Amino acid sequence: MPSAVIWLLDANTLSETDCDALLDYLSEAELLRYRRFLRPLRQREFLLGRIVLRFAVAQLMGIAFEAIEIIERQGRAPQLQLPPTCPLTPHFSLSHSRGWVACAASAGTPLGIDIEALDAGRDVDALARSAFSAVESDWLSGLPAVQKTEAFYALWSCKEALYKLISHQGEETVLPQLVAGGLRLQSGPGWHARSWSQQGFAISLCSREQLAAVERIRLYGATLQAWRQQAGA
The missing domain is CATH 3.90.470.20 (4'-phosphopantetheinyl transferase domain)
Known part of the structure; x- marks a missing residue:
């Protein structure tokens, strides 16, 4: 690998x-x-x-x-x-x-990376309703309040990184849903994702191969x- x-x-x-x-x-x-x-x-x-x-x-x-x-x-x-x-x-x-x-x-x-500053002052539930699918937004709203900011930015950065991966490969940039069965997905057809929290930032890396x-x-x-x-x- x-x-x-x-x-x-x-x-x-x-x-x-x-x-x-x-x-x-x-x-x-x-x-x-x-x-x-x-x-x-x-x-x-x-x-x-x-x-x-x-x-x-x-x-x-x-x-x-x-x-x-x-x-x-x-x-x-x-x-x-x-x-x-x-x-x-x-x-x-x-x-x-x-x-x-x-x-x-x-x-x-091929790779796609994204880094996002964690901003605890933003209404992440409202942002999720406008930026995520209904399933993804419902997943975030069901989390404990202390987890929501980090979870929101982890999902947001993963979407951005996946968009870069797909678009750089010259493929149609239709993002898959990243939550299923109440859990965040870490892989799908043609992509694998890793996420970290570091120095007050969410970092996501998506790759075509594992x-x-x-x-x-x-x-x-x-x-x-x-x-x-x-x-x-």
Whole structure:
């Protein structure tokens, strides 16, 4: 069975100087898109998402960070361009929420990842009635109050991750129901899901093939050297 790695970075911990130093790694097309974002936080998420993606692929494939090119595609996920010597192009998925960036990579199976900040102040029952099916909404409303926020965001992020997985495969993006018999489903035809709660966020990873293992690595600092040391720890 294939495996995957999830790389996590809190962009809120990086200074403006840290981020400016990383701009040199972006292509002209990426810089143009970066400058179109009006909100500084969204700019930062985009920049670090592209940098973490390069780093994740470099670590997975054992190639130089600088040898990886990213091609922007309007309305679609970016495309990787690797050196001709690479035997395959890995699968990846990106997500961000409130300054956190998550990147999943696998050499063996398509992926979809989503990260969502847990917000205990929101009326999750009302949100579920508008965003989920009746069966899914009823499942959430039947849970104890102390479990509802985390359960809502776990299901929400799983739906988002599954949507990315299905749409990246070029298939019709009709999501299956993720609750049956009063339980959350963790797999279905052509998909498998894993979910975690970490640092006040819900994280979901969906894959086409069942994964033998998923490693989660949080990155600290803003230099490739620091990240490489953490990856090798």
